Amino acid sequence: MSYQALYRVWRPQRFQDIAGQLAITQTLRNALIQHKTSHAYLFTGPRGTGKTSAAKIFAKAINCHHIVDGEPCNTCETCMAITKGQLNDVIEIDAASNNGVEEIRDIRDKAKYAPTSADYKVYIIDEVHMLSTGAFNALLKTLEEPPKNVIFILATTEPHKIPLTIISRTQRFDFKRISVKDICGRMAYILEQEKIGFEESALPVIARSAEGGMRDALSILDQVISYGETEVTLENAMSVTGSLTQELLLTYFEAILTNDTEKGLAILQGILAEGKDSARFVEDLILFSRDLLVYQQAPQMIDLLEEASADTTFKELSGKIPASILYQMITILNDSQTEMRFTNHPDIYLEVATVKMTQLRVNVAPKMESIQPAPQEIPETKEASGNVGHLEAEINELKKQLLELKENGIVASGAAKKPQQRVTKKTGNNQFKPNTTGIYQVLKEATKDNLLQLKELWPDLLNMLSVTQRAVMKASTPVAASPTGLIVSFEYDILCQKATDDQELMEAVSEDMRRLIGHTPRMICVPSDQWPTIRSEYLSQNKSKPTEQPKEAHGGSPKPTSEAMNQQLVQEPPALTPTFDGLDDLVAPPIADDQNTVVTEALELFGEEMVEVLND
Known part of the structure; x- marks a missing residue:
């Protein structure tokens, strides 16, 4: 028999085999045990998270006569036929290629007939969001008044494209991305069953590359097994996924810490020359920075580390690099990651990011109290006495300057402004920049x-x-x-x-x-x-722009332009500028006293040239 991919061989056959979806599998099992199943289900979530597998397991469990604790036996004739895809009462449809009205009408007509060999007829419609509007309408009536012993299971990665009328008639289950820990556990189990040797450190590298999808993780694992021939090693996993070793990351961070721009760029060029993926490189740097922060703040919680292993070199680096530098690095890397999505030259953004990070400095603001000498005994050496004399001279000079500033009244105003400037700067660094x-x-x-x-x-x-x-x-x-x-x-x-x-x-x-x-x-x-x-x-920019206004036929007075009219239609908090419901408020007759305020505000906002006051 020809070789089959791991994700096909090890497709879950029981609810407990589905990794990372405990809440969903437990709910479905309890519904089967209590005989409280619905006529229609909607499984949504990213690719490779177990939606179709859960649908097939549910189809087996609801038709199995030897169900145990909500799980199918997988040994009876019905279970084995569903596993092989040979049971006529379990119909799996790909909506991407069968998305027309005629296909759904055919399903609707056939659903009226009772199942032939199973207790329930189960329709599994994958990628259901690909159905046309007419097909959704044809399916709607069947979901609203379903035939007896018929169950529909709809699976999709894009639930926002499904009409609300369909969603409201189903039980919805949102499959989440599978955690690195759960993916590693499943891969370890499969490798043990396949009797393939592996290194524990190689599995997280594969799991992170899968980005929460078990199918993707098993596909990458297949590649690593083929690459290494005998066992799954960390080096092979790094080569296949394009990830970086911890030693290389530590060397790169050392260049940043020592402000060695030339070394940092040389490391970057070497990484790119080896064919490493630039997006994966940035992701590794962000995760490694995160691990350094986690270890600094909570060294006892080593289990939270994702990218790094807490060896001696890692611990030394976490003790030397300040948290403020890590904060700035993560910000720079995140900005670069965003920019790299819209360019054909990601290497340039990586080089710019490397230069920025290697030029970071730790800003330590000196306090005035530190200038005052602490009372302590100093050895009476010639060099020490010279240093003390130099410090005393500097202190006296600083005191003299402070007295002069105080007499001129500058110290108080400067001191009052400093905290405000510091806060403004801090807010500006973290502030979102709109388009x-x-x-x-x-x-x-x-x-x-x-x-x-x-x-x-x-x-x-x-x-x-x-x-x-x-x-x-x-x-x-x-x-x-x-x-x-x-x-x-x-x-x-x-x-x-x-x-x-x-x-x-x-x-x-x-x-x-x-x-x-x-x-x-x-x-x-x-x-x-x-x-x-x-x-x-x-508003201020458009108010200051001189524009020629068209003249009215009867009087020659200028009319407000559409752009000026639109200025009042933008929602604004009351504290800034008065808003108007429409131009009728601006041109209402200002004869009554209570309308004078409106006219005055309109004149201030739009100018005398833009407002025309008409009397009845």
């Missing part, structure tokens, strides 16, 4: 109708997102909108950053808005504390 150019473009075309429409539909849009995406967008509010763009304000910078970097979330929002309003405006994220400033800058 100001894109925001200005949206504001230029923004209309009040678009904003009100999105505000009304915003709760519906959030409900269409997945649970994790909804958690990111929960603290968000649309503050401006145009036919082609949408500005969303976030209460927290970290959520704003996460939403901006999550390409899948951006695509989901665009697709859901297309369903709700018929077009797909591009979403731009901005922190709520920066939004008033950005809006005010936009």
Whole structure:
């Protein structure tokens, strides 16, 4: 028999074989034991996390007459037929190639007939998000009023593309990415059963490269086994995955710590010359920096280390490198990682990042109290007395300068400003930087109708997102909108950053808005504390621009441009500038006393040339 890949040979046959999904498998087992199964299930999650395997195991368990503790026996005729894919009552369909209305109608018609050899007829529809709108509509009626003894299991990696009417009629289970520990445990079990030798340190390298997918991990393990022929070693795993050894990482960090730019660039060039993946290199550096921080703060929690092993050299480096340097390194690497996604020359960003990190300095602010000499006995040597005299002279000079500054009243004002400057600088380093150019473009075309429409539909849009995406967008509010763009304000910078970097979330929002309003405006994220400033800058810039206004036919007075009109349609907190519901408020007759304030504010905001006051 020809060789089969490990992920095919070792596909889970019981719920307990599925790694990292204990909550889901336990729920399904209890439902089978208590005979409380549903007619339709929706399995969502990243690739290789066990969705289709769980569906097949469920199909076996619900049809097995020898079920034990919610697990199929895998020895009876029904279980073996399902395992081999030979049972006619368990139908597996790939929606990517069978996504038309006719295929779903055929399923609907055949579902009416009773199962031939099993107790339940089970339809497993993989990649169900690929179905067309008509196919979803054809499936909807069957899910709403399912025939007796028929179960539908829908599996997908993109649940946001499934209509809410389908989701609401299923029990949804979200499969999460499998942890490195669980992947390593499963691989160790498989290697022991296959009687293949392995090094414990090689398994985490493979697991991290799999990025949470068991199928990917077993595929990489297959490659490492083929590369090494006899056993799985750390060196072979490093070569196949493109990861870096700890010795090389320690050498690179030593160059950063000693501010040796030339050495750091030489190490980088050597790594790239060996064909190492640049994205994997940055990922390894971030994880190694994280491990150094973890060991510094909690040296007893060695189990939390992901990239590093706590050997003597690692411990020495963690004691020498300051935490502030590690914070700055992680920030630089994270920025480089983001930029590398949109370039064809990632090596340039790695070189720039290396130069930045090797030029980092530890900033220690000297305190005035440290200038005062501590009372202690100093040996009466000639060299010591000379140093003391030099220090005393410097201290006297500093005292003299302080007295002069104090007499001129500069010390108090300088001292009052220092804390504020320090705080401002610290905030600026960690502050999210929004896409100001894109925001200005949206504001230029923004209309009040678009904003009100999105505000009304915003709760519906959030409900269409997945649970994790909804958690990111929960603290968000649309503050401006145009036919082609949408500005969303976030209460927290970290959520704003996460939403901006999550390409899948951006695509989901665009697709859901297309369903709700018929077009797909591009979403731009901005922190709520920066939004008033950005809006005010936009208004001031457009207010200062001289533009020629068209004349009216009857009187020759200029009309406000559409751009000026749109300035008032952008949402703004009341503390900054008065807002107006529309141009009617600006041109209302100012005869009554209570309208004088409105006219005055309009004149201040838009200028006398932009506002026309008409009397009844």
